[in-house]
Amino acid sequence: MRVQELILIIEDDEAISKMVSLSLNQQGFKTLIATDIKSAMRVIHANSPDLIILDLGLPDGDGKGLIKTIRSEISTPIIVVSARNDEKEVIASLDAGADDYVIKPFSIDELLARVRSAQRRFLGLQPAVKVIICHEISLDIEGHLAWMRESVLKLTPTEFNLLKYFILHRNQVLPYARILKEIWGVGYQNEMQYLRTYVNSLRKKIESDTARPTYIQTELGIGYRFTCDSSNSL
Amino acid sequence: MKLIYPYRHYVISFLLLLLITIVSQLFIIHLGLINIALIHLIPVIVIALRGNMGLTMIVTAISVIMFDLLYVPPLHSFDVHDLSYVWSFVIFFLVGYTISAQAKRIQGNAIKEIFLNTLSHDLKTPLSSILGNASLLLKEQINDPVTRRNVLIQINDSSQRMNRLIANLLDSARLQDNRSALRMEWCDFEDLVGVALQEFRYNPKQPQIDIHIDPELCLFWGDCALLVRLVVNLIDNALKYTDEGKQIALSITTDSKTIKLLCFNESHPIKKADLKNMFDRFYRIDHSGDIGGSGIGLSICRDIVSAHNGMIEAYNVPNGVCFEINFPVTKSPSSGLKELL
Numbered sequence: 001m002r003v004q005e006l007i008l009i010i011e012d013d014e015a016i017s018k019m020v021s022l023s024l025n026q027q028g029f030k031t032l033i034a035t036d037i038k039s040a041m042r043v044i045h046a047n048s049p050d051l052i053i054l055d056l057g058l059p060d061g062d063g064k065g066l067i068k069t070i071r072s073e074i075s076t077p078i079i080v081v082s083a084r085n086d087e088k089e090v091i092a093s094l095d096a097g098a099d100d101y102v103i104k105p106f107s108i109d110e111l112l113a114r115v116r117s118a119q120r121r122f123l124g125l126q127p128a129v130k131v132i133i134c135h136e137i138s139l140d141i142e143g144h145l146a147w148m149r150e151s152v153l154k155l156t157p158t159e160f161n162l163l164k165y166f167i168l169h170r171n172q173v174l175p176y177a178r179i180l181k182e183i184w185g186v187g188y189q190n191e192m193q194y195l196r197t198y199v200n201s202l203r204k205k206i207e208s209d210t211a212r213p214t215y216i217q218t219e220l221g222i223g224y225r226f227t228c229d230s231s232n233s234l
Numbered sequence: 235m236k237l238i239y240p241y242r243h244y245v246i247s248f249l250l251l252l253l254i255t256i257v258s259q260l261f262i263i264h265l266g267l268i269n270i271a272l273i274h275l276i277p278v279i280v281i282a283l284r285g286n287m288g289l290t291m292i293v294t295a296i297s298v299i300m301f302d303l304l305y306v307p308p309l310h311s312f313d314v315h316d317l318s319y320v321w322s323f324v325i326f327f328l329v330g331y332t333i334s335a336q337a338k339r340i341q342g343n344a345i346k347e348i349f350l351n352t353l354s355h356d357l358k359t360p361l362s363s364i365l366g367n368a369s370l371l372l373k374e375q376i377n378d379p380v381t382r383r384n385v386l387i388q389i390n391d392s393s394q395r396m397n398r399l400i401a402n403l404l405d406s407a408r409l410q411d412n413r414s415a416l417r418m419e420w421c422d423f424e425d426l427v428g429v430a431l432q433e434f435r436y437n438p439k440q441p442q443i444d445i446h447i448d449p450e451l452c453l454f455w456g457d458c459a460l461l462v463r464l465v466v467n468l469i470d471n472a473l474k475y476t477d478e479g480k481q482i483a484l485s486i487t488t489d490s491k492t493i494k495l496l497c498f499n500e501s502h503p504i505k506k507a508d509l510k511n512m513f514d515r516f517y518r519i520d521h522s523g524d525i526g527g528s529g530i531g532l533s534i535c536r537d538i539v540s541a542h543n544g545m546i547e548a549y550n551v552p553n554g555v556c557f558e559i560n561f562p563v564t565k566s567p568s569s570g571l572k573e574l575l
Contacts, residue, residue: 084404105393105397192419192420193420193453193567193568196421196422196425196453197422197453197567200425210424210447211424211427211428211431211447212428212431212445213428217432218428218429220458220459220462221417221458221459
């Protein structure tokens with residue numbers, strides 16, 4: 001892992017790019033900073049970074065357009081940095097092909113967790129196994145069963161599908177519309193009430209304190225994230 | 235009294251007009267038309283000082299009509315024989331307009347001034363803590379890990395406080411700006427409470443908040459981000475005014491027509507006048523000078539609640555203070571969602 005992976009930081013604010021770069025260096029990453037879209041593309045072509053951190057508020061253009069351009073060429077993980085009150089932009093970026101996001105002001109721990117999780121997914125470090133274990137939950141995909149500690153979880157078919165989708169995409173931000181489309185099908189993307197109701201009932205079955213959930217985290221205005229990494233939890 | 239209160243300016247000006255009419259009618263011979271005209275300007279000036287243009291124009295119109303009907307010859311008719319009286323009427327409106335516009339400007343400046351003073355105070359307090367502690371770390375070689383950690387906790391706390399204040403200001407601007415800017419969707423209060431608690435995850439008092447949520451609670455049609463802000467402000471307020479080891483409880487219950495939020499914290503009772511006024515902008519109970527925070531949190535709570543057509547109130551209970559919010563349930567999610575096990 002520590003073979004000096006290169007992370008490109010696309011950010012016009014020097015204070016932030018310095019801080020991010022410094023903390024990433026301390027974690028053993030090499031970093032390059034680009035302050036606009038033009039130079040970012042140049043670095044991408046010349047140095048082929050392993051991961052990209054992109055601020056959506058760049059002076060010379062649209063971050064989403066840049067994501068699309070990058071995606072049409074390479075599949076390097078992209079983590080988007082956004083200002084508060086910009087959920088629509090975040091969702092649009094995720095739809096355009098970004099892998100994850102953080103919202104300003106963010107803690108460096110948060111960003112590092114996202115970087116690690118995006119890396120793991122990209123490198124396919126999550127082995128294909130029959131039973132996936134997340135803390136106290138085990139999921140047997142083929143057997144269509146889920147356990148909480150030693151006992152079998154009594155789930156409705158939709159609850160099971162939801163849990164399965166969450167666990168298969170653990171530690172990833174999952175926009176509402178994407179979950180609805182995957183679980184309920186095309187045409188249900190706006191039926192938020194279904195999702196809210198089922199997340200609520202699923203939480204009652206898997207969380208020990210539903211007001212302080214440790215598995216299903218709400219990403220306000222954007223979606224849910226199923227946390228399966230002890231360093232990410234509350 | 236409560237019913238009349240919003241219309242008190244109308245009531246005052248009509249009483250004034252009535253008084254003026256009585257006085258003018260009694261002393262009509264002694265006063266003369268010019269003085270009577272000038273007396274009729276009094277309600278216009280009084281009401282114009284409120285800075286409400288619409289109200290001023292209504293009162294001016296009534297004043298002019300009364301003057302014309304009762305004193306300008308021919309009496310008891312709207313006809314005006316002498317054109318110079320038309321000028322008097324125009325001057326009435328001009329006076330009303332000018333004073334109203336000025337009053338409005340002055341009021342606007344006063345609000346801006348309070349706003350800026352409070353803001354700069356509330357932003358500067360945490361900022362100076364951040365700057366002070368950061369420069370301490372830069373200059374001094376602090377070897378004691380406990381001291382170091384304390385300094386860092388201070389920086390972190392103050393940054394969180396600033397972040398919350400800015401979030402409040404942005405939401406407040408969104409609310410003031412345009413009510414239709416509400417982003418309505420189906421919200422799960424349990425979910426929102428979870429997000430709100432996340433904001434306090436580093437607060438040592440956070441785990442002692444006792445949360446009770448009715449398992450029958452249905453989804454609520456509202457602006458989820460604002461409702462999170464509401465819960466954050468209530469919790470923030472409770473944490474601020476509760477000592478360590480004391481009780482804080484948040485409960486959400488429902489019957490089919492309303493959703494009720496109760497936020498209780500153990501503390502000394504609050505004075506009656508304060509209970510009412512603390513929802514006003516920039517109001518702060520004065521003996522709390524050492525507690526960081528702004529008078530903006532609870533006023534935003536009130537704005538958020540009223541944007542959802544709800545009611546908020548605070549009252550003393552035997553060993554503490556309770557905030558109660560009632561939201562009317564106007565829309566229910568379509569039934570038939572639940573599948574059988």
